[in-house]
Amino acid sequence: MNTTEDMGMNSERVGRANLNSRGLDRGGLNRALAICWKEWRVALDTPLGYVVAIAFLLATGFFFANHLFLVGQADMRGYFGVMPLLLMFFIPAMTMRMLSDEQRSGTFELLATMPIRTCDIVAGKFLAVMLQVLVLIALTLFYPATLALMGDLDAGQVAAAYLALSLLTACYVAVSLYASAITSHAVVAYVIGFGILFGLFMMMQAMPTFSPDVQNFFAAFMPLAHYHFMLRGVIGLDDMGVLLLVTALFLVLTWFQLERRRWR
Amino acid sequence: MIKVDQLCRKFGELYAVQDLSFHVRKGEVMGLLGPNGAGKSTTMKMLTCFLPPSSGEASVGDVSLHDSIEVRRKVGYLPENAPSYTDLDVRSHLKFIGRMYGLPNATITDRITEMTGVCGLEHVLHRRIDELSKGFRQRVGLAASMLHDPACLIFDEPTTGLDPNQIIEIRHLIRRLGEKKTVLLSSHVLSEVEAVCDRMMIIDQGKLQVIGTSEELAHHTQGHSVFYVRFKESGEQVLDLLTQSFPDIQIKPQDDQSNAYMLYHSEPDVPLAEKLFHTSVASGAIILEMQSKKKTLEDVFRELTGEGQ
Numbered sequence: 001m002n003t004t005e006d007m008g009m010n011s012e013r014v015g016r017a018n019l020n021s022r023g024l025d026r027g028g029l030n031r032a033l034a035i036c037w038k039e040w041r042v043a044l045d046t047p048l049g050y051v052v053a054i055a056f057l058l059a060t061g062f063f064f065a066n067h068l069f070l071v072g073q074a075d076m077r078g079y080f081g082v083m084p085l086l087l088m089f090f091i092p093a094m095t096m097r098m099l100s101d102e103q104r105s106g107t108f109e110l111l112a113t114m115p116i117r118t119c120d121i122v123a124g125k126f127l128a129v130m131l132q133v134l135v136l137i138a139l140t141l142f143y144p145a146t147l148a149l150m151g152d153l154d155a156g157q158v159a160a161a162y163l164a165l166s167l168l169t170a171c172y173v174a175v176s177l178y179a180s181a182i183t184s185h186a187v188v189a190y191v192i193g194f195g196i197l198f199g200l201f202m203m204m205q206a207m208p209t210f211s212p213d214v215q216n217f218f219a220a221f222m223p224l225a226h227y228h229f230m231l232r233g234v235i236g237l238d239d240m241g242v243l244l245l246v247t248a249l250f251l252v253l254t255w256f257q258l259e260r261r262r263w264r
Numbered sequence: 265m266i267k268v269d270q271l272c273r274k275f276g277e278l279y280a281v282q283d284l285s286f287h288v289r290k291g292e293v294m295g296l297l298g299p300n301g302a303g304k305s306t307t308m309k310m311l312t313c314f315l316p317p318s319s320g321e322a323s324v325g326d327v328s329l330h331d332s333i334e335v336r337r338k339v340g341y342l343p344e345n346a347p348s349y350t351d352l353d354v355r356s357h358l359k360f361i362g363r364m365y366g367l368p369n370a371t372i373t374d375r376i377t378e379m380t381g382v383c384g385l386e387h388v389l390h391r392r393i394d395e396l397s398k399g400f401r402q403r404v405g406l407a408a409s410m411l412h413d414p415a416c417l418i419f420d421e422p423t424t425g426l427d428p429n430q431i432i433e434i435r436h437l438i439r440r441l442g443e444k445k446t447v448l449l450s451s452h453v454l455s456e457v458e459a460v461c462d463r464m465m466i467i468d469q470g471k472l473q474v475i476g477t478s479e480e481l482a483h484h485t486q487g488h489s490v491f492y493v494r495f496k497e498s499g500e501q502v503l504d505l506l507t508q509s510f511p512d513i514q515i516k517p518q519d520d521q522s523n524a525y526m527l528y529h530s531e532p533d534v535p536l537a538e539k540l541f542h543t544s545v546a547s548g549a550i551i552l553e554m555q556s557k558k559k560t561l562e563d564v565f566r567e568l569t570g571e572g573q
Contacts, residue, residue, distance in 0.1 A: 031363070037363075041356055113312040113314050113336055113341045114361075
């Protein structure tokens with residue numbers, strides 16, 4: 001056995017080789033990417049990932065075809081209108097195990113005793129789900145491509161809508177990740193994540209019943225309101241800002257939740 | 265290598281660990297013993313920077329626990345029940361661990377080859393961890409804890425769930441590791457600690473009871489060796505004779521035999537057998553049986569943790 005021959009050499013090397021020419025630590029990014037890579041391996045190795053992907057594509061395909069053939073309109077408005085509702089079901093399902101399973105199975109102790117910061121754990125998990133959902137959304141580019149072949153398609157509006165959808169996805173992933181951080185049960189995490197998103201959705205639905213002032217006040221913070229503004233084809237910095245702000249808020253809450261459980 | 269000074273950890277108002285102080289030298293295997301809830305795992309969680317101490321100081325390899333990221337780089341940790349990413353195969357799990365410690369890819373490949381050889385995982389390298397037996401999962405945990413070649417290893421119950429052959433293999437492995445690395449391990453199996461560790465400590469209710477080699481531990485309790493003697497005669501007369509003849513020795517009558525006594529003596533050089541013989545001859549008492557019994561670690565453990573009272 002030669003494990004002990006260069007005792008401690010690797011531990012001395014660990015973390016030191018990750019400084020770039022400007023002296024900045026790239027280790028955090030590498031570790032976040034390692035977590036992202038691990039989550040992808042798990043998603044690709046388990047049937048659940050494929051089931052969710054197929055169900056997502058079937059559901060989006062149904063709503064796209066429904067709008068196209070039954071309503072008879074060759075545009076994407078119906079598709080983008082129903083996407084928040086679909087994502088509300090799918091994203092908590094794809095995120096629920098991310099942190100709750102780590103706590104339930106004890107691997108959080110493993111993760112928390114490695115030389116990694118909590119923000120890198122959150123970043124890695126967020127990136128993993130975000131990329132998974134974006135890949136699924138990218139597969140739906142087939143629908144506008146089909147419409148473009150059939151007739152005129154406002155490419156700018158569709159591009160803005162996909163950007164809005166990506167930002168809304170980030171919001172939903174951050175909310176679901178937070179739900180996954182506050183419990184060690186995946187199903188509970190799903191219910192909490194879905195509950196928060198459903199609550200936001202219902203508030204949006206109830207908006208017309210409020211007075212204009214109240215409507216304006218809530219619209220300023222509602223991710224869905226800004227998503228719908230962006231669907232009109234205008235990319236407003238304020239709309240993007242609010243969607244990013246809500247994402248950041250729930251990521252910080254997730255970070256805070258994990259920080260409570262581990263040593264800084 | 266590991267220095268612990270007045271370490272405390274409170275959960276609410278309850279002390280899980282209280283004023284714990286000890287040090288583990290470089291290249292030493294230290295055993296941590298104690299009954300359930302004694303504070304063993306809490307101590308290990310603090311030394312691996314999972315739980316912050318409520319008060320006190322500790323350092324690993326001259327790095328204070330306050331520099332937690334640096335301490336984590338120096339420590340290889342096997343938590344209780346060896347948690348691992350069961351959805352991954354063994355190679356992917358180890359590769360992930362290596363990446364989390366910032367090892368270059370080439371080093372990760374080399375270390376995986378080396379550690380799987382050391383832990384006997386070559387044949388299950390491509391199998392998912394949830395398909396493996398408890399023993400193999402334990403080995404995966406051991407391989408993962410050693411992957412970044414840390415100078416200090418902390419194992420919480422490393423042989424739990426292993427079969428006797430595997431236990432012996434892991435003991436040999438820990439002994440080999442202990443030749444150059446610092447190892448702190450906890451175990452419920454007293455014989456294991458005695459076989460593997462250079463020194464050991466017993467903690468109870470969060471407090472250090474005793475620390476040292478198994479011989480030193482025996483010294484700390486009621487005498488370092490025990491003498492059993494059985495007389496033909498019974499009753500107060502023999503007890504009085506023993507008490508008068510050996511005033512410095514603790515004498516305990518045996519509950520199950522009215523004419524038998526245990527003598528605990530702390531001076532190794534006292535020729536107790538000879539003295540007993542001459543005393544009984546002079547008084548006319550007849551010794552039927554006389555036996556020197558070495559105090560076992562189990563006796564010490566039971567005495568110090570209140571189990572034997």
